[in-house]
Amino acid sequence: MAGTFLAATLAANMGNAQTLTALNDLPDAPAVQQAPSSLPQTPQQQPADTTAARPPQATTPPQPAQPQTSKPVASEDQLHQEEKQRILGVMPTFNMTNNEAALPLTPRQKFQLFFKSTSDPWTFGITAISAGIGQAENSPPEWHGGVEGYAKRWGAGYLDSFDGNLWGNAILTSWWHEDPRYYRKGSGSAKRRFWWAAGSTFWCKRDNGTWGPNYANIAGNFIGGAIANLYYPPSQRGIGPTLEHSASVTGYGILGAEVIEFWPDIAHHYSEKRREKKARQAAERQTEISTH
Numbered sequence: 001m002a003g004t005f006l007a008a009t010l011a012a013n014m015g016n017a018q019t020l021t022a023l024n025d026l027p028d029a030p031a032v033q034q035a036p037s038s039l040p041q042t043p044q045q046q047p048a049d050t051t052a053a054r055p056p057q058a059t060t061p062p063q064p065a066q067p068q069t070s071k072p073v074a075s076e077d078q079l080h081q082e083e084k085q086r087i088l089g090v091m092p093t094f095n096m097t098n099n100e101a102a103l104p105l106t107p108r109q110k111f112q113l114f115f116k117s118t119s120d121p122w123t124f125g126i127t128a129i130s131a132g133i134g135q136a137e138n139s140p141p142e143w144h145g146g147v148e149g150y151a152k153r154w155g156a157g158y159l160d161s162f163d164g165n166l167w168g169n170a171i172l173t174s175w176w177h178e179d180p181r182y183y184r185k186g187s188g189s190a191k192r193r194f195w196w197a198a199g200s201t202f203w204c205k206r207d208n209g210t211w212g213p214n215y216a217n218i219a220g221n222f223i224g225g226a227i228a229n230l231y232y233p234p235s236q237r238g239i240g241p242t243l244e245h246s247a248s249v250t251g252y253g254i255l256g257a258e259v260i261e262f263w264p265d266i267a268h269h270y271s272e273k274r275r276e277k278k279a280r281q282a283a284e285r286q287t288e289i290s291t292h
């Protein structure tokens with residue numbers, strides 16, 4: 001048994017030696033190449049996933065759509081600015097705008113502009129002057145003179161202005177969707193601007209942005225002339241006086257548009273003259289001081 005064990009041991013050692021020899025005779029293993037970058041990284045190289053540690057985000061429920069209020073607010077702001085416009089700080093020009101892209105007025109705003117104009121101190125003052133001229137000319141003669149005659153002339157003159165503005169700038173403009181404001185041109189030749197102002201009595205902008213005949217102003221002047229038959233004496237009634245009254249109101253409207261169109265240029269001209277005069281006087285004083 002000892003021989004058998006010894007023989008087995010030798011055989012095992014010889015087998016191990018043969019095995020080592022065979023392993024030494026094997027070709028070298030290929031070199032390990034680095035994995036391409038497209039392959040996923042090992043867990044040790046991948047960044048830690050922090051999404052699980054983040055607290056859940058609070059989701060905001062969808063808010064209901066807010067009504068669009070920018071246009072009415074903007075048009076209201078424009079109207080407030082226009083209601084502060086005056087020539088020489090006295091004569092109101094509430095119905096004038098320099099903004100050719102001005103937003104249209106609502107019917108409420110048109111009536112607001114009408115009441116602002118007819119209740120302005122300028123309207124009462126200019127009516128008082130007109131009544132004084134009629135008193136001096138004894139027109140109409142049925143009203144005679146004195147305080148009573150003057151009061152009748154003043155009241156009739158104010159009603160003429162009130163009726164014309166009510167129909168021409170508020171009621172009919174709201175009904176026919178016309179803009180009662182005068183859109184000042186402000187540039188171009190004097191001739192073109194003159195005809196632009198004169199034509200504003202017959203041509204106007206509409207609430208939808210287009211331009212067309214100024215039906216409200218023309219019809220308002222005739223309606224005002226027709227209503228005047230109710231409070232004027234017989235000598236001032238009838239078709240002839242009504243047409244004459246309407247034509248005179250139209251003429252005054254054209255004259256007013258011309259003043260509104262060109263007055264800023266006149267004011268700017270004299271303002272520049274005053275500025276140049278002050279600069280010249282300052283230069284002269286500086287010269288006198290330097291010479292002494």
